Amino acid sequence: MNLPLNLAGLSVPLPPASSPQFINLYTESQPRQALSTARELTEGLIAGKASVAPKFFYDGLGSKLFEAITELDEYYPTRTEAGIFEACHAQIAATLAEAGIHRPCLIDLGAGNCAKATALIPHLHPDQYVPIDISVEFLKGAAEQVQNSFPTLDIVGLGMDFSARLMLPEEVQSHDRVFFYPGSSLGNFSPDEALQFLQHIANPAQGKARGLLLGIDLVKDTVTLEAAYDDALGVTAAFNKNLLLNVNTLLQSDFKVRQWRHVALFNAAQSRIEMHLEATCDLSVRWPGHERRFRAGERIHTENSYKYTLEGMKALLQQAGFRHIQHWTDPNQWFALFWAAV
Numbered sequence: 429m430n431l432p433l434n435l436a437g438l439s440v441p442l443p444p445a446s447s448p449q450f451i452n453l454y455t456e457s458q459p460r461q462a463l464s465t466a467r468e469l470t471e472g473l474i475a476g477k478a479s480v481a482p483k484f485f486y487d488g489l490g491s492k493l494f495e496a497i498t499e500l501d502e503y504y505p506t507r508t509e510a511g512i513f514e515a516c517h518a519q520i521a522a523t524l525a526e527a528g529i530h531r532p533c534l535i536d537l538g539a540g541n542c543a544k545a546t547a548l549i550p551h552l553h554p555d556q557y558v559p560i561d562i563s564v565e566f567l568k569g570a571a572e573q574v575q576n577s578f579p580t581l582d583i584v585g586l587g588m589d590f591s592a593r594l595m596l597p598e599e600v601q602s603h604d605r606v607f608f609y610p611g612s613s614l615g616n617f618s619p620d621e622a623l624q625f626l627q628h629i630a631n632p633a634q635g636k637a638r639g640l641l642l643g644i645d646l647v648k649d650t651v652t653l654e655a656a657y658d659d660a661l662g663v664t665a666a667f668n669k670n671l672l673l674n675v676n677t678l679l680q681s682d683f684k685v686r687q688w689r690h691v692a693l694f695n696a697a698q699s700r701i702e703m704h705l706e707a708t709c710d711l712s713v714r715w716p717g718h719e720r721r722f723r724a725g726e727r728i729h730t731e732n733s734y735k736y737t738l739e740g741m742k743a744l745l746q747q748a749g750f751r752h753i754q755h756w757t758d759p760n761q762w763f764a765l766f767w768a769a770v
């Protein structure tokens with residue numbers, strides 16, 4: 429907090445805050461959270477078609493592996509989105525100003541290393557910056573870096589699993605909220621779930637949002653898409669397999685990483701990249717109270733990453749209740765940035 433200090437009637441500003449506020453609402457160490465996580469993982473693992481939700485990629489190492497993915501040649505989304513921001517930040521700032529939003533509260537959903545917001549903050553001049561991520565320790569470090577770059581910015585970091593429910597504490601400024609959902613992370617939801625999530629943000633009584641700045645990956649040729657999720661170096665394979673190590677920690681299970689193979693494919697009918705882990709031999713996994721056998725070739729579904737068309741995303745945003753929808757894209761139309769007002 430940057431409150432003025434009152435000395436003999438003189439108001440002397442304090443030096444800038446050196447560390448951001450941080451509120452952790454996702455505490456794996458708390459028995460209640462640990463129990464519901466164990467239930468969720470068990471349910472997915474004992475199902476006929478086994479699955480683990482993609483939020484379980486992001487332990488400390490997972491967040492670092494994802495950061496490495498964003499630097500790969502094959503992984504075009506991060507680079508392409510950054511290019512759109514660079515080319516269009518003045519138009520984006522003008523769009524917000526036209527909507528009467530001058531000092532937004534920028535709420536960064538799945539902020540990770542906060543790199544995208546760091547590039548945007550000098551152009552949007554937020555009053556408050558609220559990075560949110562499930563990877564709590566990683567986010568703490570990133571929020572401190574942002575504070576170093578912008579010493580006077582009011583930052584409220586939130587450790588939170590917002591895929592379940594987006595509930596913001598009262599420390600988050602309630603006026604001029606702009607939700608920032610970059611990187612195409614909305615693509616992890618099915619279109620139905622995405623609609624529900626967007627409806628929640630667009631509902632004035634719930635999100636108290638003025639608008640949404642959304643980055644979304646677009647449908648393109650299968651070769652480009654599949655290469656982005658199966659890179660030559662094997663970083664995405666490591667990112668996918670690391671999920672098993674995180675599950676071992678959370679569930680006390682005994683997955684052996686070497687028994688699994690990374691699979692990424694574009695499911696054109698559903699317009700989504702799918703990632704799976706495939707058993708390379710007959711094997712069994714044990715955790716307290718359970719055992720699951722896998723046949724060689726059997727898979728655990730770990731991620732869907734839906735790809736949209738410009739028209740499809742515009743329709744979804746309209747259906748969710750947003751207005752004045754605009755978008756910016758790169759010359760190849762590989763990625764799009766949408767503005768949607770409430």
Ligand code: AVJ
Nearest residue numbers: 497611612613616657664733
């Ligand atoms: C963080 C969900 C946007 O789907 O492209 C990257 C995650 N998975 N490589 C994506 C991811 C494999 C990423 N999102």
